[in-house]
Amino acid sequence: MSTIKDVAKTANVSISTVSRVLNNSGYTSQDTKDRVYHAVEKLNYQKNLVAAAMISKQTATLGLIIPDIKNVFYGDLTRAVEDTAHKLGFNVILCNTDNDLNKEREYIEFLVQKGIDGIIFSTPEVEDKNIRELVKAKPDLPIILLGSEVDGAKVDQVLVDNFQGAYLATEHLLQLGHQQIGYISGQPESYSTIERQKGYETALKDYGISPSEENIILDEFKVDSGYKNGKKMLSQENRPTAIFAGNDAIGVGVYNAARELGLRIPEDISVVGFDHSLFSEIVYPKLTTIKTPIQEMCEKAVQLIVEIAEDKKNFKETITFEPTLMEQQSTQALSKEVIRKIQ
Amino acid sequence: MSTIKDVAKTANVSISTVSRVLNNSGYTSQDTKDRVYHAVEKLNYQKNLVAAAMISKQTATLGLIIPDIKNVFYGDLTRAVEDTAHKLGFNVILCNTDNDLNKEREYIEFLVQKGIDGIIFSTPEVEDKNIRELVKAKPDLPIILLGSEVDGAKVDQVLVDNFQGAYLATEHLLQLGHQQIGYISGQPESYSTIERQKGYETALKDYGISPSEENIILDEFKVDSGYKNGKKMLSQENRPTAIFAGNDAIGVGVYNAARELGLRIPEDISVVGFDHSLFSEIVYPKLTTIKTPIQEMCEKAVQLIVEIAEDKKNFKETITFEPTLMEQQSTQALSKEVIRKIQ
DNA sequence: GTGAAAGCGCTAACAG
């Protein structure tokens, strides 16, 4: 592979001139430019970005840390992040942590040593101490929290209003006449779980209903978990007539549980999900869900981190996007028939 | 951030000694080692991998080029690749091309300039000329084709026996008595589409049935495409009694189409998918599908590429994994009742 | 406008 030296030689200029031409820095005559470009073409020269990075301290690479790319939610998110990064001239290194703090630490260390320009953390747990420590140890490293807050970490954040989303979901069910509304959600340590629970409980209270413990199950944001816990919840004596699932995957699990118990959706049981992922579209009937502007959130997150990396902006901000209710076919008004059955 | 110089100073040795200790190269006394390690700890020193890469020409980074991470199949694949890479001490840069050759070329160029240690291409199209050119331009760059071949590109390959998988799927349906078997699959330019079609047609012929054009539709490997084309195919006069879907996503689309047409699965129509992705497990009834050892394939692919990167092994190999039939609930013997209805 | 030279942080001969 040819280097800048070769280009300089065949263009009959010095390497600094080549550098100037290629980076559009400083003045160069048109004639020199032409000669350099010709040489570049002739030699099929490609800049060695490693060497450039050594001086500029910029690698045009971002780290993206998520729990698990197999989860369709992170598929959507990662795609949006990667697309935006690519548009801005950055690559992204993908890291799956399974919410394992040790794994996360390894990744962080590796990324830092590689001189990446910033790290986007998507939905780490609230107690994530790696992030706290990283912020302290490398205050100049651009960091974005995407989708969740971390206790004691003052960094830029791009969030969705989980409380509001959950409130909308629950209120929708309440307005349909449901009173016994279950909440099946993910990891209790997750920011999303926590915030959504607050929204759920607040909506209930606002409608004069006190949340009861039997109607709340926290486990994992997965289909299996929705299935298992859906079955448990729907087998109760006085079962809920509606379920607010912490995400669409859980919603799908609840569908399967309902089917096995001979309950029809939405006739016998209403279900609301969260995320408006592919899941909500492919199940039958289509899952009513909370739609979050995930695309815009990711774009914003990447724009922000690039901005920080380049401008060293010296203040932290938190941007919160509003979710909306996406009413589809899995919810309907509580019927007298169901009320009779339950009692 | 402290450098090797700082460590050398506080440990009271030369920088080459520090390098030796940290890389375990050459001899160093225990005493020196201790002093260096202490200094490292005291200064919280972290090696600058960019500088190291400049000399070693190794970045411990791999590129993974796929069509679209939103597609659950690539979610599974990417996770397996990333996990294995991580175990071997490599990071992976994710690139989504949407099978767009221009985008792919951009990514390749960028990755090469960044000095990545190898590129894994998952399911590029058969005619992908970027790969052919890359192989010619950079014969020393480790490249693996994962899941599909590319015309005229002699590189290491890790494949699944698509022909055999499709044969198994079709034979399974034939043995259940189905004669009219549809094939709805993905992009006609895709290696998987092509190979699977061959297996499908060969099975038919082996059972004395000649493939007919109306029973074959090639479109995209997506739910929507399965839905749209499933509807088309199942609305025909003399509709198939079974459908072999080119992948699970298409299978899910076919489910939705069948439901809209009032056809029950498997009573009225049998369906077989391909991949054994999450899709096949979450639909009702569970989708009979072809299971591929995707995990092992990805592990092998990464092991291979790392081996090539480190040892410069000078021969190319192709490893083909065998798929198996995963019989679930979406297929059943052709009933007289259905035969009557169709005619 | 252009070239010479220093140096980014590290590795790897080569002496000693």
Added chain:
DNA sequence: CTGTTAGCGCTTTCAC
């Protein structure tokens, strides 16, 4: 066993 030295390929002063 350890230190000195010469780069890796590039950017960036600083002269001219």
